[in-house]
Amino acid sequence: MGGLLNMNFSKKSNGSDGTIDGQSITANQLTRSNIEWRNGYGTPSDGNDTNSQNTPTRKLTKDAKSIIIYFSRSGSTELLASKVAEQTDSDILEIVVKDSYSGNYQKTLSRANSERENEDYPELNMAVPDLSQYQTVYLGYPIWAMTLSHPMTSFVTTYGSRLSGKKIAPFMSEGGYGQGDSVSRIEDILAAEGSKDNTFTRALVVDGNKVDKSDSNVKHWVEQVKK
Numbered sequence: 001m002g003g004l005l006n007m008n009f010s011k012k013s014n015g016s017d018g019t020i021d022g023q024s025i026t027a028n029q030l031t032r033s034n035i036e037w038r039n040g041y042g043t044p045s046d047g048n049d050t051n052s053q054n055t056p057t058r059k060l061t062k063d064a065k066s067i068i069i070y071f072s073r074s075g076s077t078e079l080l081a082s083k084v085a086e087q088t089d090s091d092i093l094e095i096v097v098k099d100s101y102s103g104n105y106q107k108t109l110s111r112a113n114s115e116r117e118n119e120d121y122p123e124l125n126m127a128v129p130d131l132s133q134y135q136t137v138y139l140g141y142p143i144w145a146m147t148l149s150h151p152m153t154s155f156v157t158t159y160g161s162r163l164s165g166k167k168i169a170p171f172m173s174e175g176g177y178g179q180g181d182s183v184s185r186i187e188d189i190l191a192a193e194g195s196k197d198n199t200f201t202r203a204l205v206v207d208g209n210k211v212d213k214s215d216s217n218v219k220h221w222v223e224q225v226k227k
């Protein structure tokens, strides 16, 4: 036993990797060295995508001109969203599915595979405002099977028609294999849902175990998005 088969993924003692709208973030991949990380394979969650200790993030104001809409299972994308929030005056909306993905990686993987094969994407459990006040929408998600993770697929399918005319700024965390076809999936779904006149910025892509080291990358990207 030992070595790669007996890895200890326990969190560092302070337990918090950041905050978003005042709530603590735990990102389970950050403690993994590159050799332990295995491209994110096996990453557990606490079984509640929004964190069992937290309420889903909802920061909605009257005046914000941009909003960060994100989904995160194991915390890396949420930490990235918090860094985008630090660089902008955005509102924030966390995507919530009716049935959370399992804390167990294998169970999440088999559910995700079945959803993808059957094109049966998860039901959402969230109230979404009309979004008309926002000029820029930052869309944050993890990569699953080299494409958009399914809660974001459900979101853009269900609410895509509310995104007409907006600048879309995609950001994601992934297991080291890049953005896949996730951005063209968003473009295709928005077009199919009748969203018109969208502009897309370059996507921000960060490895899930290195989000804590992404501040300057995020800052530079946000500067480009704001241009």
Ligand SMILES: Cc1cc2nc3c(=O)[nH]c(=O)nc-3n(C[C@H](O)[C@H](O)[C@H](O)COP(=O)(O)O)c2cc1C
Pocket (backbone or CB within 6 Å): 029, 039, 040, 041, 043, 071, 072, 073, 074, 075, 076, 077, 078, 105, 108, 109, 112, 141, 142, 143, 144, 145, 146, 147, 173, 174, 175, 176, 177, 178, 207, 208, 209
């Ligand atoms: C079901 C599933 C499938 C995944 N597929 C890929 C993949 O195809 N390519 C990749 O680079 N990472 C893949 N990953 C790794 C995640 O993209 C990565 O761990 C990400 O940082 C997780 O973000 P989160 O902590 O916000 O949930 C997958 C993760 C899961 C749970």
